[in-house]
Amino acid sequence: MKVLVPVKRVVDYNVKVRVKSDGSGVETSNVRMSMNPFDEIAVEAAVRLKESGAVTEIVAVSAGNAGCQDTLRTALAMGADRGMLIETETELQPLAVAKLLKAVCDMEQPRVVLCGKQATDDDANQTGQMLAALLDWPQATCASQIVLSSDTATVVREIDGGLETVEIDLPGVVTADLRLNEPRYVTLPNLMKAKKKPIDVILAATLEVDIAPRLATLWVAEPPARPAGVKLNNVAELVAHLRNAGVIA
Amino acid sequence: MNVLLLAEHDNAALNEATANTLAAACLIGSHIDVLVVGNECRPVAEKAARLAGVSHVLLVEASHLADGLPENIAAQLVAMAAGYTHILAPATSTGKSVMPRVAAALDVAQISEIIAVESPDTFTRPIYAGNALLTVKSSDPVKVMTVRATAFPAVGEDGCAPIESVAAVADRGRSRVVSRDLTRSGRPELASADTIVSGGRGLASRENFHAVLEPLADRLGAALGATRAAVDAGFVANDLQIGQTGKIVAPQLYIAVGLSGAIQHLAGMKDSLIIVAINKDAEAPIFQVADFGLVGDLFELVPALTKALD
Numbered sequence: 001m002k003v004l005v006p007v008k009r010v011v012d013y014n015v016k017v018r019v020k021s022d023g024s025g026v027e028t029s030n031v032r033m034s035m036n037p038f039d040e041i042a043v044e045a046a047v048r049l050k051e052s053g054a055v056t057e058i059v060a061v062s063a064g065n066a067g068c069q070d071t072l073r074t075a076l077a078m079g080a081d082r083g084m085l086i087e088t089e090t091e092l093q094p095l096a097v098a099k100l101l102k103a104v105c106d107m108e109q110p111r112v113v114l115c116g117k118q119a120t121d122d123d124a125n126q127t128g129q130m131l132a133a134l135l136d137w138p139q140a141t142c143a144s145q146i147v148l149s150s151d152t153a154t155v156v157r158e159i160d161g162g163l164e165t166v167e168i169d170l171p172g173v174v175t176a177d178l179r180l181n182e183p184r185y186v187t188l189p190n191l192m193k194a195k196k197k198p199i200d201v202i203l204a205a206t207l208e209v210d211i212a213p214r215l216a217t218l219w220v221a222e223p224p225a226r227p228a229g230v231k232l233n234n235v236a237e238l239v240a241h242l243r244n245a246g247v248i249a
Numbered sequence: 250m251n252v253l254l255l256a257e258h259d260n261a262a263l264n265e266a267t268a269n270t271l272a273a274a275c276l277i278g279s280h281i282d283v284l285v286v287g288n289e290c291r292p293v294a295e296k297a298a299r300l301a302g303v304s305h306v307l308l309v310e311a312s313h314l315a316d317g318l319p320e321n322i323a324a325q326l327v328a329m330a331a332g333y334t335h336i337l338a339p340a341t342s343t344g345k346s347v348m349p350r351v352a353a354a355l356d357v358a359q360i361s362e363i364i365a366v367e368s369p370d371t372f373t374r375p376i377y378a379g380n381a382l383l384t385v386k387s388s389d390p391v392k393v394m395t396v397r398a399t400a401f402p403a404v405g406e407d408g409c410a411p412i413e414s415v416a417a418v419a420d421r422g423r424s425r426v427v428s429r430d431l432t433r434s435g436r437p438e439l440a441s442a443d444t445i446v447s448g449g450r451g452l453a454s455r456e457n458f459h460a461v462l463e464p465l466a467d468r469l470g471a472a473l474g475a476t477r478a479a480v481d482a483g484f485v486a487n488d489l490q491i492g493q494t495g496k497i498v499a500p501q502l503y504i505a506v507g508l509s510g511a512i513q514h515l516a517g518m519k520d521s522l523i524i525v526a527i528n529k530d531a532e533a534p535i536f537q538v539a540d541f542g543l544v545g546d547l548f549e550l551v552p553a554l555t556k557a558l559d
Contacts, residue, residue, distance in 0.1 A: 122383075123361065123376055125345050126359050126361060130350065130352065133351075157342075159342040159429075161342075162430050162486060162487070165428045166426050179480075214357060215358050215387055215388075218384045220384070221384070223380065228537075234543075235543070238525065242502065
């Protein structure tokens, strides 16, 4: 069974982002970039499914500029078999990414697309669902457990009220949540070996899909800061302050 | 402006986030239809009809719509989309599953978790775990959006909209709910609680988490919340997680106990009215957002606080 794993290059989640002074966006130059943590979990899930024999081939795909090669190398070092870069300098919004991935799915015919549930930069939580809609495939988002059979995926999903187990027919889209697994560390030998694995570069323009942004950024602002609070000496002071603020009886 | 709003419910009760989402809809336009999709869910439609500002409640009932499967719910919305300029849902598990499917099927963008309506085509939403606020203008003919409930005060209940039944789309048939393991609790729902007592890794064990925090939560009538670390460590179930990828809350009072305040956690609670932090580490980032802080041993301070409230 072939699995396609889309991976996104984002500002590393440990970086405290800064809004540009002109309000045009967030500072991304000279900032450490990494694979979106949820995509890392998706890659790990795919590799474990391959190790268990349920999956035979893992194709990692990324869309964006040449810098995404790094992200693909990380996926290959974790255990993906080959990479595909859909190269473009255009700002990609989730609908555009879903359309590019649909074109890749039409070519590659995977049985499962396994992606992160959201990216930590735009926090959109859309691409997997959009791809499923464009392909007219079923979906199981926010997975904390995945069991594959030849025709179905049984997925435990994290939902608002607790957990839900769904079974979807394949082909289908599954998106990874935090507790699906803990991704392995990439070791230097594996990173060296990954250099020998192939990465195909496809220019986005050759896929003939409309990737123009639908949403124009008007401005990006810092959230309002909370005024500095006070450290109190004891519980009695705290209770007095809370009563004064009217938040406890 | 014609707005179609997907109601959130479990076939028995209307989720409160629907009334918050309706408040956002009211800022967009005055014609607002609320869609109730489910099975044997007329009481939900009757409740929705009482919400202020609703023009019509559209009720779709079928057994294959009972479980809220995104394939079916999205197909229903797409079938009914003609004539609407905006399609909204609360940013709940269901809304987040369904709305991107709707948007892609209509070949338009989806705008996630809006926190402000600047105009009928311009909206603000948090990005980077709430460390930046993005304002976007949509050029699409129909705006498909999810709404962060805590950003909009719920509308009242002085309406009496007519309820119209609408035919169900066919079952897509390629997905099934096998089982649900939902947490039952006598406490208020986390997303709409006035007071939240939240714990992190500092509680050190499942037993401590409950033994230390529950008496305080009981005393305050509060919901319990947790950090990712506490959920990962098995102290509590996943549905208590607050943060960038968990629940977004904004209660009147948020008491953060034994949690450091990672940016991913702050993303889920920093809009709370009053934040109290109890932590032994005076340098913990949670103190930077807390209105009131107590530095010390939570195993002494929390029981003392509980006692002081008696």
